[in-house]
Amino acid sequence: MARSKATITLSPSRDIPFDRLVLSQSNVRQIKCGLSIAELAEDIARRGLLQSLNVRPVPDADGAETGMFEIPAGGRRYRALELLVKHKRLAKTAPVPCIVQQASADILAEEDSLAENAMREPLHPLDQFRAMLSLVDSGQQVEAIAAHFMTTPAVVRQRLKLAAVSPKLHEIYAEDGMTLDQLMAFTVSDDHERQEQVWELLAHGYNRSAGYIRHKLTENTVRVADKRVRYVTEAAYVAAGGSVVRDLFEPDDGGWLTDVALLDRLVDEKLAKDAERISAEGWKWVATAIDLPWNATSGMRRISGMETPITPEEAARLAALEAQADELSAVWSDAAEIPQEVDASIDAVEAEIGALVDRPTIFDPDDMAWAGAFVSIDADGSLRVERGLVRPEDEAADPSADDAEVLGSSGSGSAAVRSTDLGRGGTERTSLPGGDDPNGDVEEEGGLKPLPDRLVSDLTAWRTLALQDAFAQDPATAFAAVLHAMVLSAFYSFSHESCLQLTLHPVHFSNPPDGLRDSAPARAIAERHADWTGRLPQDDTELWEALLALEADDQASLFAHCASLGLNAQAEIVPKYDNGRISRRSIERRIAHAHVIARAVELDVIAAGWRPTVEGYFRGVTKPRILADVTEARGEQFAGMIDHLKKADMAHEAERLLEETNWLPEPMRTPGEAEPPSHGAANDDGTGALPAGLANDFDGEVEDTCEGHGGADAIAAE
Structure with a gap:
């Protein structure tokens, strides 16, 4: 008769009083990790002991059972129960569910401890996200869930956001076709269709970084930090029905506004009011x-x-x-x-x-x-x-414009303006001496007549030469006079009180780029100009004495500020037909001298705040130029990563690749200075400086997320 195969006999389970249990020295866990004992005790107090203790009988010297049991696996649970007993929340004799191994078993107690801790499979992060969502769907509050699982409400919201990503992307993540960082990036949009479109886009390119995903999902939105949003306020936008998306995993300056048309309407309405x-x-x-x-x-x-x-x-x-x-x-x-x-x-x-x-x-x-x-x-x-x-x-429509007439200096043009318009305070002007001046010397009864105009002209010509000679021998006065003339031009419109035929011509850029007034240098110049406006007198006739009263350092600072307003290093567009104003040669000579000054002041355009952005540079150049620029700044391998992209996507990727470099386009460089950093210097081995998300793609590998789900979950829960 054939014998049947032996069947496995499982260890019996028993309820053993707590005071009959002791810790075993065979427990292999020596390093603390995970929840603290106090947190575990609170969890046991709320929901009970979910996992039995693994125990073995303690024998006496003869091998007989003593009624006591040691715990080789489950020491943290025992410590938590011990803490509850100590706080009188659990009776000393309370029965504890235990799985009892035979003392005579061939398997060592150390092996029990190792197996229980090593052969457990952590819960997949996606299962955790969905479990959190099911708890919320059942009516539990986020704060309560956070309290029950010893975490923060922010972590619970992160996991709920991850659970709200497109189910199709969840399937890809579950099959290790997507990293947790990539999944987190998709949470900035609630549009499942758009999420899936972006994932399809990534399938045809090298760049699958989380940053690129965020960029594609928010490219038609407006950041909360935008000045338009600050002007109308986010609260007003939301009250009007607008929505805001936020990134719970990365700093996002407050999130993004999704309804740009609504924002523009609110801005227009508030500006009108x-x-x-x-x-x-x-x-x-x-x-x-x-x-x-x-x-x-x-x-x-x-x-x-x-x-x-x-x-x-x-x-x-x-x-x-x-x-x-x-x-x-x-x-x-x-x-x-x-x-x-x-x-x-x-x-x-x-x-x-x-x-x-x-x-x-x-x-x-x-x-x-x-x-x-x-x-x-x-x-x-x-x-x-x-x-x-x-x-x-x-000006011509002003009925008071004929109240006074001012004679401008040569080359500046004469203009009839109101006396109140002469400088910021406005004063009466003294007319030139001469026989034709109705305010000149009137003929006296003795027959004296005013000097002839020609003689006055001759005499003042001689005096001019004498004044020029004396002026040249007094550098301090010469400096003050030049400063006076420059300040009149810079701060007192339509004023021509200086005898120097020297006029500052502030630069008015042709074809100024958008946002130029908001650039860092423009704001610095405007603030400095406003500061001096408040310090200078209202009446231009008081200016000379005010300038002489300034300290030497203040005079020099004001002089430099005024001179800077006339500095023009712009390569203006030369018209096809000469209009008599600018020529290519004059611009070239002006730019050459601007380079001399740039070297003298050690101009650093990068430190001044310029960066190669899509709006400020890449949108205005061709795709080959973008690739050449990226090659120059970072190397051919980086250019190869983006050469297959469409122009708009290529421009955005180029901006990101060059963000941390000191690269400048040729027109912004100063000849004679150090060349822009080569890609070799920033990336000695050709791959060490790859941006986040591109290193793996460049090697043609996809990050393996199957191993170490616990670590990935820890990132999501931070």
């Missing part, structure tokens, strides 16, 4: 623009205003606030941490001081009737208002 408010001040015209062109004010005259005087009550309040600010600073300046309420008090005091110190400007209503204002959005999202500008076509 602000323009209406500014117009109500009494201006003839108010023009609005999101980005004011660089040369918007070119050819316009500025009228001057008066700062609103501070009242005695305001002065007293300002003194009290400054005393309060000094007191707070003395108390808290050395503190390691400032309480929130104190910090709020300091901010409130500083804000009120700023409001009192920043005095509004009052303009003459008669001047405002012929002038206007530009209303635009500043780089930080605040409203930018430039008041007091008179357009050339409005």
Whole structure:
């Protein structure tokens, strides 16, 4: 008769009182990891012991059972139960579910401990994400789930966001066809169809980085940090029905606005309301623009205003606030941490001081009737208002324009303007001596007549030469006179009070690029100009004495500022037909001298804030030029990664590849300076400096995510 095969007998399970259990020295776990004992105890207290302890009988010297049991596998659970007993939340004799191994078994206790810890398969991250989603769908709150699983609400929201990605992409991730970083990148969009389209796009290219995925999913959106969003506020946009997507895994400056048309409408409406408010001040015209062109004010005259005087009550309040600010600073300046309420008090005091110190400007209503204002959005999202500008076509319409006549110096043109328009304060002008001047010397009864014009001309010609000779021998006065003439040109429109035939011609760029006014150098120049405007006198006739009163360093700084406004290093577009204004040779000579100055001041365009961006550079060049630039800056292998892309995608990838380099296009380089860094210097082995997401693709390999799901999950849960 045939014998049947032996069947496996599983170890029996028993409920053993807790006080009959002891830890075994055979437990192989020596290093702490995962949840702390206290957290595990709280979890056991809430849901009970989900996994039995693995125990063995403790024999006596003769091998008989003593009624005690040792625990080779499950020591952390035992410690958690022990903590509950210590806190009197669990009875000492409470039964504990255990799997009892035979003491005489051939398998060592150490092997039990090793097997239990080593042969467990961690839960796949996708299963964790879906489990979190099912808990929310069942009605549990995010905060409660976070508390139950000893994590933070932010981690729970991350996993819920991952669970909301397209099911098709989930399948690819489950089969290790996508990395966790890539899956996280897809969470910036809730549009499953668009997610799948982008994944299809990646299948035909080398670049599958998470950054590229985020870029493709947000290329038709607007960042919350954009100045238009700051102007209308994100809250107003959301209240109007707009939506915002956020990246829960990477810094995103607040996220992206998805409805660009709605944002533009809100901006237009708010600008119109602000323009209406500014117009109500009494201006003839108010023009609005999101980005004011660089040369918007070119050819316009500025009228001057008066700062609103501070009242005695305001002065007293300002003194009290400054005393309060000094007191707070003395108390808290050395503190390691400032309480929130104190910090709020300091901010409130500083804000009120700023409001009192920043005095509004009052303009003459008669001047405002012929002038206007530009209303635009500043780089930080605040409203930018430039008041007091008179357009050339409005000059003739001004009925007071014939009140005074000013003779301009040679080459600057004579112009009839109001006396109030001569400089910022406006003063009466003294006429030249001569017989034809109605204000000159009148004929006396004794028969004296004014000197003939010709004689006056001859005499003053001789005096001019004498003055020139003396002037040349007094460098300090010569410097002051040149500075005076430059300041008149830079700050006092239509003023010709200087005897020097020297006029500063501020540069007005032809074809200025978009956003030039918001560039870092433009903002620095504007701030410096505004600072000097506040320091100089309103009346240009007081300027000479004011300049002489300045310290030497201040004179030099003002001189350099004025001179800088006339520096032109732009390679202007030479017209096909000579218009008499510029020629190719004159531009070449000007640019050559600009290089000399650039070397003298050690110009660093990169440090000044320029970067090769899509809008500022790559969109205006051809695909071969983009590839040549990337090759020069990073090497041929990087150019080979993007040579198959369409122009728009290639431009965006080139911007990213060159972001951290010091590469400049040829027109922005200074001849004689160090050449742009070669790709060899930045990447000695040809692959070490590959950007994130491209290194694996360049090798033709796909990252293996099957191994180490626990590590990937840890990244998602950070």
